[in-house]
Amino acid sequence: MTSRTLPDFPWDSLTDHAATARAHPGGVVDLSVGTPVDPVPEIVQRALASVAEVPGYPTVHGTPALRDAVVAALTRRFGTPDCDPAAVMPTIGSKELVAWLPTLLGIGPGDVVAIPALAYPTYEVGATLAGATTVRLEDGEAPPPGTRLVWLNSPSNPTGRVLDADALAKAVAAARAVGAVVASDECYLALPWTGEPASVLRDDVSGGDLTGLLAVHSLSKSSSLAGYRAAFVAGDGRIVGDLVQTRKHAGMIVPRPVQAAMIAALDDDEHVAVQRERYRARRDVLLPALTGAGFRVDHSEAGLYLWATRGEDAWDTVAWLAARGILAAPGTFYGPTGGRHVRIALTATDERIAAAVERLAG
DSSP states (O other), X not given: OGGGGSOOOGGGGGHHHHHHHHTSTTOOEEOSSOOOOSOOOHHHHHHHXXXXXXXXXXXXXXXXXXXXXXXXXXXXXXXXXXOOGGGEEEEESHHHHHHHHHHHXXXXXXXXXXXXXXXXXXXXXXXXXXXXXXXXXXXXXXXXXXXXXXXXESXXXXXXXXXXXXXXXXXXXXXXXXXXXXXXXXXXXXXXXXXXXXXXXXXHHHXXXXXXXXXXXXXXXXXXXXXXXXXXXXXXXXXXXXXXXXXXXXXXXXXXXHHHHXXXXXXOOHHHHHHHHHHHHHXXXXXHHHHHTTOEEEOOOBXXXXXXXXXXXXXXXXXXXXXXXXXXXXXXXXXXXXXXXXEEXXXXXXXXXHHHHHHHHO
């Protein structure tokens, strides 16, 4: 069975620590998973309901209005040049695309998928599902010959590290030198704090040529749409066209009401700014509370996480936090070099963040 070739699901290993944290008299403060807790914007809810009566099948490629909205939002929010709307495709959340992209690209045994040294676990899972070999690259390290796909992720999950446009351009050039497709996971691009993240679609990164480049975006974080499974990919029109054709056969289609909701979310920047400030406020109180409790916070220039260490094994830190009713994710979930850090999410209510701050001070 395919499941036997995959690693254990990381969060299953947190069961005992989660039970410890839940037993705290004040209840658990779960900062282990980046799950949005704030309400879906009303403008998006109304858009979802507005097409509830439409009975027909939606299209894999998405409505023209949705693809136009993606192009406009990318340009307006992130300074990308207008791309061809045909080179845009909605996806059922970003995770399914990450998991299946190597397979959809025809990557298989004997091929290499390169991922960051510390990375979202699903990059490796996708390579495993395709039967490919995974290599982990440090920042600035070139992919080896035989690499068919290079994953970039800035701002990073889990570290919050930001690669500037120059670093991204060098990574793109190195991938192109071995003939690899570049998939840039940009799900946290709308959440900068002290860094200035860039899209791989920008001219100063791509060299004005989107050949071999894909940008993956999610509305889960910026618009609190995790429950809607609303994401998209944009970039090289030939690759996107091939993905559309393959996904037609597999029935990988974003529901029509979700497509309408995505248009509303992409057209409105105000709710994105409001949500960003909510996360900023939570970060502004949680970060000093961690440093005051003896943690060092590394990177964390953008995104939804604080990459923190007490200078000890990550699982010892998870246990220390769980004893105080706080649940975090060990850095080992994200790669062998994460063994002395924990990832602490900003995705909890103001009340739960305040509880975490109080417990850290105690």
